[in-house]
Amino acid sequence: MPLTGALLMTLALAAGPERILLCRPAILGDPALARAEALSEAVRPLAGQFLDYGVACETLGETARAAARAGLGHGIFSSAEGGASGARFVLVLTTDEATEAARRALEVAPGVEAAGPLRSALLELERVVPRPPPRWPSVAGWTLVAGGAAALAAGTVLALRARDDARRADAAATPEAYQAARTAWRRDRSRSIPALAGGGAALALGLTLRFAF
16 A cells, blocks of 8 residues: 555654764773773663674774774774773764764762763763754655655546446446446445545645645
8 A cells, every 4th residue: 555655664764863883982090980881881782772892992082983883974083091090981972073072971989870870971071962853854855745645546436336336226227237337336435434544644644744844
């Protein structure tokens, strides 16, 4: 059905925003106190927003190059420094041209959970990334307009066929011809109604998405 195809395409086009590459921390100071693994724990629930690079990046430039190789526009360089007072984390958001866009630094005392504060810092950095307005309302709108128009056209053809069936029934010379025309009329009429209704609804929704958003 044209309308079903249009709806499936609409769902496919509603993709999420581009992810941000996240390098594992460069470890400074005492590795046992740096708690570098907390960053991996923090990013795990954010897999749809961040791409875990899996290894550490030593510099901002290395982070930028890794993001560019992955086809991403931004990356996050991170470091974890361990000391007697706890772990100090630094997260630096960079473009794929090694330009620093923002940074967050936080210190976590020994025995204090670190994944939560790190997750909040990551989300703060994500909000700094400029996001273009979503294209899906426009694309989905035109898709629904096309699907709705196709459904309306099919419904119109079926309605015209039903009208011709009714005329054949009126002009039938035998009971058999009358019954055959009436059966065809019922079939075409029952198919034309949902096609016209669904096509009109899809067309209206498509125009709303296209011009209201």
